[in-house]
Amino acid sequence: MNVDTLLIDLPAGAHPWRLPTLTDLGAHQQAPARLLAVLERQRPAVVVMSAEQLERLLDFPALALSDLSHLEQLVFVSERPGDWQLAERAAAQLDCHVQGFTEEGRDLADLKREQQRWCERALGHPQVSAVALHGQTLFAVPQRCEATAVDDHLDATEAAVNQQFSVTQLNQAVQLNQRLSHAALLSMLNGLEQCGLLPAPLNDVAQSLANAGIAPGHRPLIARWLDVLHTQQLLQRKGDHLYPSLDASAWSTATLDDLWAQLSLDWAQNTGGSTTLDYARDNARQLPALMRGECAAVHLLFPQGRTDRATALYRESLAAQYQHRSVAHWVGAWAARQPTDAPLRVLEVGAGTGSTTQAVLPALANVAVDYLCTDVSRYFSEQAAERLHAWPWVRHGVFDIDRPALAQGYHTQNWDLIVAGGVLNAARDTERSLAILLTLLRPGGWLVFSEPTQEEFWVMASQAFMLNQASDERALSSCTFLDLNQWQGALARAGFQGNRSLPAAHHPLARLGHRVFVAQVPEQRLSRAALAAHLKHPDLQLELLDRLPDLPTAKDLP
Template structure:
């Protein structure tokens, strides 16, 4: 499985190289800065960070080299073997629709970066949004992370008669399903939330017969208590691949802590590094809206150590991190974090 993951990453680096070469943003034998590359490509300002992450990924792979902020090709740029996407996605456990969609996005990358077309309509043409996001989340790596998260949720003790659970950014419900399976038979109050009514309504249809379930819209960037969550009343907060969306991570962690009882548990999954495949695909959704302030940093994902420090600064102790770097599942760059509230 890791061989196919490496092939997908190599193919995606080839897609980046193809865009830079065919648009003459970075021709062979040329030397240019990232600003010059974005200018030559015609990248809209809100997507310029994506191209800079491409250049960083290509440099890490040894395909670009340079000094004083100027880059040139090193060796022969790889080709984007898009015809291999169906085999690779199938081997990684994704639905076939994801390979088709990624190929369409790769074909339109220059137009997407210039805002001549948008990613969201492409995604929705492939199916309704909840189904598309669900397909994106259905793969062997994410399934393993969600299963492990569910097992750790099962071990959390309730302060009262029933386990008080809040899930943030539940999206298409992949994490929800894994946790509910693990908690089957437990007395609990489980509050599914997302910022979008699209997902809360879909979750209500999917999980309405589960005992103890409720559904609501919550904004990670706003005070959760002010949005109706009881202060210090939760045993467990769950966030599946959502905390990186916080505009101010430390403030959002403070909001989470204010909802947890002393000694309560925070379980969340996150990527800890760029993924070349996603840099040519779903990461385009992470660009700020047109006219909004630019990203404060090109870095989307924190390292495991940065997460540990951020948690510590906001009153949490990191008590678990899985998989470890030496385990095969670590190759996907996803990690499961377990933290406890250290006392109000």
């Protein structure tokens, strides 16, 4: 907009007014205090400034103490069509007529009326429940769809993967996991004793943990240890204290060293490696330091910054192998069923060390696919790029499951499949993260992910020291993981349908609780194409979310 040719309507009887130099503030990015001083000294009836200057002026605390009663009209120029909200705010604070224009000379008040018309038109669609328009982006919340029966093809995956494991090997794996859990529980007793927490007082657990020097961030976890040890009958209540039910020799440091050494040998014989047991044992030995915050758990998982331990953690056990093979088989079969007229769009979130990625990519080798591998950390993303050099067609990026996807530059309904291996349990609010993932998928798109569904005691004595405090159902139950029923409920409430999982109930590994879920976005969910056809406005960017973003500022939007 060219302010030199701007014509301003003055009140009746006023003389035509030419903008004095000092009242045309559009080209002068002055600090709010200096800007306010100019306005008070010059006392103009009309002033022109940029939207950025106006925002800073309205936020300036001294504005309320200033005399700007001489102002009759304020004109501002904005690059953002959605700044009509700024005009309303300025009119209320300055008590004068405020008019905003875009750089193209369009009146923001007219734009507001136009935006309201497009919102009303969008709400006229029977599948739209809420809308908001910010600039040229229209946000719509689709109506929830009723869940219908879906063919998830899990039975074929189950049959194919079961042939790859012997029942004897699987039963041994379950027994080893039970021994690992018992070793972790005994190590918790040892850690509690070394921190002076045995017998454990029950009258004021929080104060007792503080007196023992337990790091504030770890106190909820140690309190959960007491509950678990009591439930597992390794602590018994006598009066107002919990006492060990076993002789101290059963969980002495020497006994635990022997127990961990034998368990490591047996684990290696079953899985072919011992890195997982080395990691669990090192955490057990460091429990007092971990509990007090004197040792960072992340340094035990990534010693000297190496990722070999974390890699083994997600690949070594038979449960992990079963999960990876199940995900890979299901994804390969899914890809083979898709039409070939366009590349499939696959997003992997929380790729971490790439164990799921490296299992899935060979299953997609013979199809056209746009595969984006992401993690919350750029460090992991860059490492994944090096590790996956054999698949140069894989793209790499950063994605945080705890943040709105649109704020990270991920547009809605852009993906056919989302893959997630053991990452959703790290979300602060699992249901919220599931809802975000649903909006990223096209109608009919699929989510396939693997997760633990029951407490793992060795995780409580290792990785749990690194996990965020949950704000979903886990906060109520004080558990590390959602159980099977909670996962199915969370998926349904987020809007997914299907949500079956493997292994089946009769499978030996079912006792361990490690599961592979598949869930689908209803095909009848409102699509961007359908809403665009209804609106017939080619210039609008459409985003179909589970709830409206925080407008009018929408500062998180890309």
